[in-house]
Amino acid sequence: MRLSKSRFMIPFLVFVFFLTVLFNYCIYKVDATPVVKVKQWEEKKNISSTKTWTIKFKTELDSSSVDKAISVTNSTGNIVNVRTTVTEDGKSILVYAPEEKYTPREMYYLNISQDLKFIYKLNGNVQTLKNINQAVQMKFTINDDSLDTVKDTKIKLSFNNDEVIVKMNDNATSRDFLKLLPLTLKFEDYAGTEKISYLPKKLLTQGAPAGSDPSIGDLALYAPWGNLAIYHKDSGYASGLIVLGKIESGIEKLAGIKGNFTVEIKKVD
Numbered sequence: 001m002r003l004s005k006s007r008f009m010i011p012f013l014v015f016v017f018f019l020t021v022l023f024n025y026c027i028y029k030v031d032a033t034p035v036v037k038v039k040q041w042e043e044k045k046n047i048s049s050t051k052t053w054t055i056k057f058k059t060e061l062d063s064s065s066v067d068k069a070i071s072v073t074n075s076t077g078n079i080v081n082v083r084t085t086v087t088e089d090g091k092s093i094l095v096y097a098p099e100e101k102y103t104p105r106e107m108y109y110l111n112i113s114q115d116l117k118f119i120y121k122l123n124g125n126v127q128t129l130k131n132i133n134q135a136v137q138m139k140f141t142i143n144d145d146s147l148d149t150v151k152d153t154k155i156k157l158s159f160n161n162d163e164v165i166v167k168m169n170d171n172a173t174s175r176d177f178l179k180l181l182p183l184t185l186k187f188e189d190y191a192g193t194e195k196i197s198y199l200p201k202k203l204l205t206q207g208a209p210a211g212s213d214p215s216i217g218d219l220a221l222y223a224p225w226g227n228l229a230i231y232h233k234d235s236g237y238a239s240g241l242i243v244l245g246k247i248e249s250g251i252e253k254l255a256g257i258k259g260n261f262t263v264e265i266k267k268v269d
Contacts, residue, residue, distance in 0.1 A: 041110075041138035049102045049142050050176055050204060053095040053110060060090040062117035062129055069116035069132075070095060075107045090119075101206065102142045112136040150174050154268040155181065155245070157230075159261055162253050165268065166219050168245040173221055176204040177244055182266045185228070188259075193233040195254055197263070202226055211239040217247040230254055 055070075063086045070093060072080040083096045095110065102108060116132040153168045155178070168174045177199075185197040205223050214220055214231045222229055223240040230247070232255035247254075 038135045038137050041136060044138065044140040046143040047102070047140045048175075048179075049104060050097045050172075050179065051102070051140075051142075052097060052179075055093040055095065055112070057091050057093075057118070059118040059120070061086055061093065062119050063090065065115055065117040066093055069113045071111045071113070073109045073111060074103075080108065101204065104142050104144050107139060107141050110138045110140065150178060153178065154248075156266050156268050157247075157254075158264040158266070159187075159254070160257065162250075164250040164253060165248045166245040167248055169243060171242070171244075172207050173203050173205055173242045174244045177221070178267065182264065184262060184264050186260055186262055187228075187230070189257075190229070191235075193235045194229045194231045195257070196222075196227045196229050198225075198227045205242060208242045211237055212241040212243050213237040214241060214243060215246075217251045218243050219245045219247065 066084055066086055070084050072082045072095065074080055080102075081098050085094045085096075086092070087094065112132065112135060114131050114133075114135050117129045118132070120127050120130060150168050150170050153174075155166045155168060157164050157166060168178065180199070180201070183200075185199075187195045187197040190196045199221075203221055203223075203226075205221075208223070212220065214229075214235055216231055216234060218229075218231045220229045220231070221227070221242045221244055222238065223242060228244075229241075230251075232251050
């Protein structure tokens with residue numbers, strides 16, 4: 001009987017030994033996993049739902065690394081569909097708001113991972129690529145859209161040594177347009193009723209009416225084409241037309257201009 005017990009004890013001890021080794025190996029592997037430290041930038045509050053972030057660096061970026069390295073996540077950790085571009089000098093990243101805008105009163109995180117790379121040059125030639133030293137995260141909170149208004153905001157249109165003042169309407173498209181200012185645009189006559197110019201980017205149209213019937217002096221966006229329109233004659237209803245504001249006086253100054261002309265658009269302080 002003693003021999004029988006010994007015979008079963010040896011395999012059992014071997015089994016326990018292997019379990020112990022495996023357990024210690026797993027603990028070692030977990031403990032050996034490097035912890036990525038994330039630098040926290042100062043939290044930003046009361047941010048517009050259409051905010052475009054500009055991230056500036058001193059060194060030229062490897063543009064191919066940007067999409068993977070930059071992200072925005074919401075409070076539950078889900079990825080938000082934002083668009084990024086690198087500026088002409090290659091040293092800044094623009095992070096555009098999602099097309100559907102950020103949700104009012106919600107919290108988000110702007111993330112820069114260590115996948116972001118920089119280009120170091122020697123005598124004008126690419127020498128090496130280096131990753132950013134540390135991952136970065138910035139928390140930001142969106143304001144209440146009801147507070148993000150343009151009530152009583154006015155803009156000035158300057159052209160041919162003359163100018164007119166436009167009082168802006170309070171809507172999402174007007175607010176988005178104001179973010180583009182100051183702006184210099186070339187206008188041309190269209191159909192003998194309006195002066196038009198094409199904007200450098202599409203404007204938000206959420207919550208806008210299906211169309212409008214403009215009156216003389218209206219400044220509007222024709223969303224299907226993405227152009228601004230200043231009406232100097234009556235025109236009928238147009239689908240996709242969003243009125244941004246109205247010229248307070250002096251529409252005749254614009255109406256009398258022949259051919260193309262340049263207009264500088266600025267906010268009135």
